[in-house]
């Protein structure tokens with residue numbers, strides 16, 4: 001899944017097409033946007049980011065378009081907006097679903113006309129930018145709810161990239177862990193070599209609601225507390241359905257947990273990335289539990 005995404009990224013990077021990156025919080029959308037910029041012919045020009053959720057509607061306008069001296073109380077000098085700063089580079093609109101409907105209309109106009117005026121100004125400014133937007137919301141649903149303009153949605157959704165949640169790619173965890181540990185060692189001045197086999201099992205059995213950011217946080221906490229150069233992963237948040245299940249029998253909860261783990265691992269049973277290893281039992285035990293509990297792979301499942 002991630003390989004497919006990287007292929008897409010390479011294909012679209014060197015065009016000027018607008019890219020819409022969707023995915024849950026902490027999946028790496030901003031990192032994808034940075035890669036896109038680095039892979040593009042605009043890489044020596046700036047990538048300017050705007051977190052649309054961080055500004056009120058009126059502040060956002062002056063952030064995006066800039067203002068002339070005296071445009072409003074407090075505008076003591078002329079200021080360039082992010083559109084202008086991103087000229088010849090990439091403008092990254094993070095959390096684009098958070099734009100007010102008013103700000104959406106203004107953005108749409110700039111995209112259509114490729115030009116705008118600073119607040120309080122009359123000069124029309126032309127910019128050459130590559131637009132990349134990201135959202136953790138399903139934007140089409142926001143359109144249906146009347147919270148997002150359909151015309152803007154179609155302007156942004158030229159080339160959609162879906163970043164998968166971490167629970168759908170737990171095979172990537174070992175590689176992610178080694179990347180993250182590499183930067184943590186530099187940040188914390190430590191020499192952590194890796195995570196123990198049991199620790200890795202715990203990481204791969206978890207469902208990661210906070211995605212890669214949560215993995216990073218857990219590793220950072222463990223790295224700070226650890227006296228050894230191998231992390232054993234002591235404190236994992238509890239997402240085990242055996243302890244969350246209400247009104248289920250133990251067998252039902254066990255079946256659910258086994259099935260969810262198998263699905264996340266593409267029904268691989270044995271080997272270091274297999275469900276038996278992640279669940280901490282021999283493959284033969286897992287097979288007999290599956291048989292007893294009636295767990296079978298459906299032909300439509302990957």
Ligand SMILES: Nc1ncnc2c1ncn2[C@@H]1O[C@H](COP(=O)(O)OP(=O)(O)OP(=O)(O)O)[C@@H](O)[C@H]1O
Pocket residue numbers: 023024025026027028029030031032136176179180212213216
């Ligand atoms: N493949 C990866 N390798 C290493 N670190 C990663 C990877 N993907 C994401 N991260 C790290 O995870 C954290 C979250 O990534 P990022 O901020 O890009 O996510 P996001 O989807 O934009 O999150 P949000 O929606 O909350 O803004 C960052 O610190 C990023 O460096």
